[in-house]
Amino acid sequence: MSAASKGKFSLEYLLNLLVNAGLLGQSQAGKIVSDYGTAIGGSRSRNIGAGQSKGQPKTDPLDYVTSLKLPLVGAAEGRLIDDDVLARLMAQDSGFRYLRVEQRELDMELVTHILPRSFASRHMVLPLALEGNNLTVAVRHPFYQAILDDVRRVANRPITPVILSQTNIKKLISDIYAFNTSVKGAAGQYEGGSLTGVDVNNLEQYVKLKNAAEISDDDQHIKNLIDLLFAEAFDGHASDIHLEPKREALLVRMRFDGILHDMYRLPAVIHSAMVSRIKTISRLDIAERRRPQDGRIKISHHGDEAEVRVSTVPVAFGEKVVMRILNPESLFLDLKTMFFNSADYEKWSSFAANPHGIILVSGPTGSGKTTTLYSTLRQLATPEVNVTTIEDPIEMIHEQFNQIAVQPKVGITFGSIIRTILRQDPDIIMVGEMRDKETAENAVQAALTGHLVLSTIHTNDAPSAVTRLVELGLEPFLVASTVVGIMAQRLVRRICPYCCDDFVMTEKMALDLGFITQGDLNLKQGRGCDECRNTGYLGRLATVEVLPFSPRLKECILTGNQNSLDLKNLARTEGMTTLRENALDLMLAGKTTIQEVLRVTGAD
Numbered sequence: 128m129s130a131a132s133k134g135k136f137s138l139e140y141l142l143n144l145l146v147n148a149g150l151l152g153q154s155q156a157g158k159i160v161s162d163y164g165t166a167i168g169g170s171r172s173r174n175i176g177a178g179q180s181k182g183q184p185k186t187d188p189l190d191y192v193t194s195l196k197l198p199l200v201g202a203a204e205g206r207l208i209d210d211d212v213l214a215r216l217m218a219q220d221s222g223f224r225y226l227r228v229e230q231r232e233l234d235m236e237l238v239t240h241i242l243p244r245s246f247a248s249r250h251m252v253l254p255l256a257l258e259g260n261n262l263t264v265a266v267r268h269p270f271y272q273a274i275l276d277d278v279r280r281v282a283n284r285p286i287t288p289v290i291l292s293q294t295n296i297k298k299l300i301s302d303i304y305a306f307n308t309s310v311k312g313a314a315g316q317y318e319g320g321s322l323t324g325v326d327v328n329n330l331e332q333y334v335k336l337k338n339a340a341e342i343s344d345d346d347q348h349i350k351n352l353i354d355l356l357f358a359e360a361f362d363g364h365a366s367d368i369h370l371e372p373k374r375e376a377l378l379v380r381m382r383f384d385g386i387l388h389d390m391y392r393l394p395a396v397i398h399s400a401m402v403s404r405i406k407t408i409s410r411l412d413i414a415e416r417r418r419p420q421d422g423r424i425k426i427s428h429h430g431d432e433a434e435v436r437v438s439t440v441p442v443a444f445g446e447k448v449v450m451r452i453l454n455p456e457s458l459f460l461d462l463k464t465m466f467f468n469s470a471d472y473e474k475w476s477s478f479a480a481n482p483h484g485i486i487l488v489s490g491p492t493g494s495g496k497t498t499t500l501y502s503t504l505r506q507l508a509t510p511e512v513n514v515t516t517i518e519d520p521i522e523m524i525h526e527q528f529n530q531i532a533v534q535p536k537v538g539i540t541f542g543s544i545i546r547t548i549l550r551q552d553p554d555i556i557m558v559g560e561m562r563d564k565e566t567a568e569n570a571v572q573a574a575l576t577g578h579l580v581l582s583t584i585h586t587n588d589a590p591s592a593v594t595r596l597v598e599l600g601l602e603p604f605l606v607a608s609t610v611v612g613i614m615a616q617r618l619v620r621r622i623c624p625y626c627c628d629d630f631v632m633t634e635k636m637a638l639d640l641g642f643i644t645q646g647d648l649n650l651k652q653g654r655g656c657d658e659c660r661n662t663g664y665l666g667r668l669a670t671v672e673v674l675p676f677s678p679r680l681k682e683c684i685l686t687g688n689q690n691s692l693d694l695k696n697l698a699r700t701e702g703m704t705t706l707r708e709n710a711l712d713l714m715l716a717g718k719t720t721i722q723e724v725l726r727v728t729g730a731d
């Protein structure tokens with residue numbers, strides 16, 4: 128045991144660490160100690176921070192120091208001395224390992240079996256994992272001898288304490304025990320039923336069908352479990368929740384900032400019940416398990432409303448459910464804030480200011496094309512104009528748009544519906560995607576007859592969209608005369624502002640990554656914190672490539688040259704900034720990392 132663990136956990140101990148680390152002045156520390164005495168004595172009514180109830184001052188040193196909201200010297204503006212900073216200092220001092228842990232990294236069974244919830248939350252201690260026979264136990268400070276002795280006796284094995292931030296431990300304790308109760312409860316209900324022990328064969332199909340009808344959707348455990356998943360997805364700003372049936376388990380995954388993360392492996396027996404519950408609340412047919420279905424749920428969480436689009440599809444071991452969380456805040460943005468480069472914003476705005484013509488956004492799925500179109504349309508949608516959209520499916524309802532969903536079964540396709548829409552006296556039309564000749568031709572017709580048409584197209588960069596339109600069967604002269612401009616876009620993950628640190632990239636590192644720089648580069652990177660789920664990234668930013676159809680570009684297309692490389696070179700001489708260049712600017716401005724630039728614009 129280190130020297131620290133023989134002492135006592137006190138305010139002086141914490142302040143000492145801060146003073147030694149150069150984060151606090153000696154005199155400032157002295158003042159804090161005397162204020163603390165006053166606060167504890169309660170002789171005067173003083174406000175010592177959030178969460179304090181009247182007459183009952185916080186006596187915990189850790190709570191007290193964090194409640195002071197002291198600025199963190201040498202860190203980005205706004206960073207405070209929080210419990211994470213203190214946890215790191217205490218770990219350094221005591222020789223304990225510092226860790227940051229997420230619920231999904233823990234073995235629920237192990238954690239909840241060793242200690243009851245009451246003990247864990249009373250003492251803020253949590254078993255984390257077995258390393259060999261050694262049990263790793265999370266504590267919030269190093270002075271835990273007596274409690275750790277208790278844990279050692281209960282667990283009946285040697286233990287290794289590690290330090291986690293208090294916030295981290297609290298969240299783990301509250302989440303993991305609640306989650307465990309629901310999973311256990313639900314599994315208990317369906318275990319021993321006709322589902323267990325049945326192998327994957329025809330018999331199982333039969334049994335499952337029968338079982339689906341038996342599952343009542345008022346099962347509280349299942350309800351809780353789904354609520355907990357939604358809460359976790361909302362809090363972490365996940366865009367999708369996947370429930371994937373596997374042979375042995377139900378795998379839950381979530382997508383954060385464009386990247387899928389494995390979250391939980393739940394008992395396979397609760398899969399059908401979970402799917403039934405989701406189908407019920409999204410008004411799908413519970414008994415239909417062989418055909419894909421689509422539905423919607425409206426959900427409110429902490430006063431925020433979100434719409435969730437549900438899609439089910441049968442896969443090898445049951446129905447896979449994907450729930451997309453549609454957040455109005457992320458689908459409708461202030462256009463200006465979307466663009467890092469104001470010249471690009473000006474160009475894009477000038478496209479949208481045209482009374483007629485075609486404007487295209489290009490990029491792969493998940494590159495934020497819908498957000499760009501929605502945000503642009505919202506800006507254009509005034510009471511004087513009729514905005515009509517054709518979407519597959521409708522992403523988000525906006526009351527100023529007339530939105531039509533593609534339904535091939537009744538003959539509503541992108542291409543066919545444009546003709547109908549033209550009789551509806553539209554001014555601005557948004558077509559989900561230019562995916563075939565009919566759509567492209569009808570969009571051109573609409574543009575030629577005085578309408579502004581916005582759409583998307585699947586190409587890697589802006590110039591390739593021209594080539595693609597010609598490949599779809601449009602005459603080059605029609606492309607040149609109707610298209611106003613094209614913007615390619617991608618999303619890079621933004622460095623988390625809560626844990627953003629300086630990072631120097633040496634010339635050699637840059638060269639190894641394929642960049643030639645002059646001297647070292649002062650960049651930023653995320654360290655990982657609670658806010659960003661320890662990834663170092665929070666939210667995403669657009670990198671764009673805006674291509675106006677200039678007279679020279681039109682000339683080039685008209686004379687039969689639709690080669691994307693030639694168009695690109697021409698556009699660059701006319702001032703187009705490429706996707707890669709824009710992404711690098713974001714990196715140099717400390718907004719994103721080199722890894723993101725390479726991941727997203729690697730093909731360039």
Ligand SMILES: [Zn+2]
Nearest residue numbers: 623626656659
């Ligand atoms: Zn962070």
